[in-house]
Amino acid sequence: MIKNKDKVTSFEKNAKKLITKYMIPGVAIGLAQDAIPVYEKGFGFRNVDNQLPVTMDTVFGIASVTKSFTCMAIMQLQEAGKLSVQDPVFKYLPELLNLRNTTDKMTVHHFMTHSAGLPPLPTILYANKKSVDITQSEYKDFKHNDSNQKSIHDYEQLMEFISQLEFDLLGEPGSEFSYSNDCYALLGAIIERVSGVPFERYIKENILLPAGMINSCFLFEELPGNKNITSLYASRMKDHKAEIFEDSTWPDAPSMRAAGYLKSTVRDMLKYTRIFTNNGKVGENQILNSNSVQQMIYPHIEFEPGKYYGYGFM
Numbered sequence: 001m002i003k004n005k006d007k008v009t010s011f012e013k014n015a016k017k018l019i020t021k022y023m024i025p026g027v028a029i030g031l032a033q034d035a036i037p038v039y040e041k042g043f044g045f046r047n048v049d050n051q052l053p054v055t056m057d058t059v060f061g062i063a064s065v066t067k068s069f070t071c072m073a074i075m076q077l078q079e080a081g082k083l084s085v086q087d088p089v090f091k092y093l094p095e096l097l098n099l100r101n102t103t104d105k106m107t108v109h110h111f112m113t114h115s116a117g118l119p120p121l122p123t124i125l126y127a128n129k130k131s132v133d134i135t136q137s138e139y140k141d142f143k144h145n146d147s148n149q150k151s152i153h154d155y156e157q158l159m160e161f162i163s164q165l166e167f168d169l170l171g172e173p174g175s176e177f178s179y180s181n182d183c184y185a186l187l188g189a190i191i192e193r194v195s196g197v198p199f200e201r202y203i204k205e206n207i208l209l210p211a212g213m214i215n216s217c218f219l220f221e222e223l224p225g226n227k228n229i230t231s232l233y234a235s236r237m238k239d240h241k242a243e244i245f246e247d248s249t250w251p252d253a254p255s256m257r258a259a260g261y262l263k264s265t266v267r268d269m270l271k272y273t274r275i276f277t278n279n280g281k282v283g284e285n286q287i288l289n290s291n292s293v294q295q296m297i298y299p300h301i302e303f304e305p306g307k308y309y310g311y312g313f314m
Contacts, residue, residue, distance in 0.1 A: 026054040030266040046230040056267040059229040066262040068312030075292040085109040095159040111183035117169035127253035155189035158255040177303040181259040188258025210285040213268035
């Protein structure tokens with residue numbers, strides 16, 4: 001553990017200020033040094049009404065951190081000689097004819113670095129449609145705003161939807177950074193087609209289990225009996241003031257899980273970080289080779305002055 005008690009006290013004091021300021025019901029924090037956990041603490045509650053505490057094993061949604069797992073899968077497949085990040089995406093996704101007619105220069109690398117040139121698309125609205133009642137306000141200026149559009153459930157429907165959209169690219173592939181959940185969803189399709197197994201199964205068998213991440217999953221059915229799962233909370237304005245409320249619906253979008261739907265714990269995520277601090281190795285398992293690790297954390301493209309994006313990492 002961290003030996004300097006004054007540093008710990010100061011850190012926790014500031015953490016509590018942020019938690020109070022942003023009305024966070026519960027948060028878990030873990031720090032490791034040289035692959036050894038040196039600080040672990042839960043603040044607040046995973047369920048406020050029942051006063052259930054947060055621990056290092058509380059399961060949270062990790063949102064877009066999922067993208068780094070998607071990139072890791074791509075790098076593993078490259079190591080196995082099954083693809084290259086420089087391959088054109090149309091080699092694996094020939095259905096995307098409208099994009100190919102615009103440019104055939106899009107590569108897997110461009111998808112991994114949000115530099116394919118795709119503008120923001122409304123895909124995630126319809127991908128989430130079955131699990132969440134989503135408003136389309138943030139996409140109100142987009143031409144394709146059809147409330148009758150059916151839910152996008154699988155990769156085939158995803159590619160069909162994108163192929164029907166009319167839009168201009170932001171620039172030549174590699175020239176512009178534009179954060180794209182769509183590109184990452186399509187990376188999931190590539191992983192599935194190249195590996196021959198469902199995306200979720202690939203991630204579980206080739207990353208989660210070898211890394212010892214036993215409480216990480218895409219579907220809670222994979223954690224039978226585990227009650228240490230956070231309740232969801234959201235914020236809304238009421239009487240001109242922000243309030244936090246419990247939201248019982250976990251969003252899910254099978255066609256876009258590669259972009260941000262993994263669940264995990266701080267303890268598991270500390271294991272995950274070892275891949276990047278130990279040349280791709282966790283325990284006795286070599287998850288990635290050292291060259292792939294360096295490619296993942298290389299600053300491939302600048303997205304803000306002095307800030308860069310690698311493969312799934314800012």
